[in-house]
Amino acid sequence: MARPPTGREFIKAAKERIASAKTVDALRAAQALLLPLEFGLSLEETATVIGLSKSRTGKLRTQFQRIETGALQIRSKKELRNHARMSLAEEVKFLARFVAQAKDPGTLSIAELKAELEQCIGRPVSTSTVYQLLRRHGVTKLARQTSADIILAQAWEKLSRRNSGMKGKA
Structure with missing residues (x-):
């Protein structure tokens, strides 16, 4: 039997994120967290609903939780410059x-x-x-x-x- 989904403390944040999502990735990340907790879907079912693989869905759930706790910062496209000569x-x-x-x-x-x-x-x-x-x-x-x-x-x-x-x- 699979582990029960965690992250109940992020349900309110996920609902807010779904309502205000500006990108598909942000919407899918919130759905990946919310669907198992609110509707009891398994990881496989959640992956099917949001149109991603099972592994990517799990990573999105973890990423959403890490962003909400502040452990992970979202970087903009401009900040992803690998060969920058100056900041x-x-x-x-x-x-x-x-x-x-x-x-x-x-x-x-x-x-x-x-x-x-x-x-x-x-x-x-x-x-x-x-x-x-x-x-x-x-x-x-x-x-x-x-x-x-x-x-x-x-x-x-x-x-x-x-x-x-x-x-x-x-």
């Missing part, structure tokens, strides 16, 4: 002076920003890293491409068309 706070501090100088759209030079970023972190970075930095902080409209960047982008587009078999448009 988000350092990036904000770095970008602050450039954003203050570039009040109008198209006044922030990517080349200058790239040079400053390389000097700040002490190693070379690609131009795409600079654009990702700007996108992450919502200031891409301030960026200005240099004429060399535009020429390189056009050349890359022509080359990719030629390699993909799209002839005649270049």
Whole structure:
């Protein structure tokens, strides 16, 4: 015989989470905890109802309980950066002076920003890293491409068309 489900102290929180869930994962986690406790469903039945495997359902139950007790913190997508050169706070501090100088759209030079970023972190970075930095902080409209960047982008587009078999448009 299977163990009885635990977590009765989280029933109220699970009901609130079901009512206010903004993602499918949040809804399923609350259902994984609530269905066995309120309706007496087994783990297999609960997994079938929420459309997940039995093992994933059990993990969701445990995760929900750990989040409610504070043992596990939910991290946002931005916080899951494995190869970060700077923390988000350092990036904000770095970008602050450039954003203050570039009040109008198209006044922030990517080349200058790239040079400053390389000097700040002490190693070379690609131009795409600079654009990702700007996108992450919502200031891409301030960026200005240099004429060399535009020429390189056009050349890359022509080359990719030629390699993909799209002839005649270049």
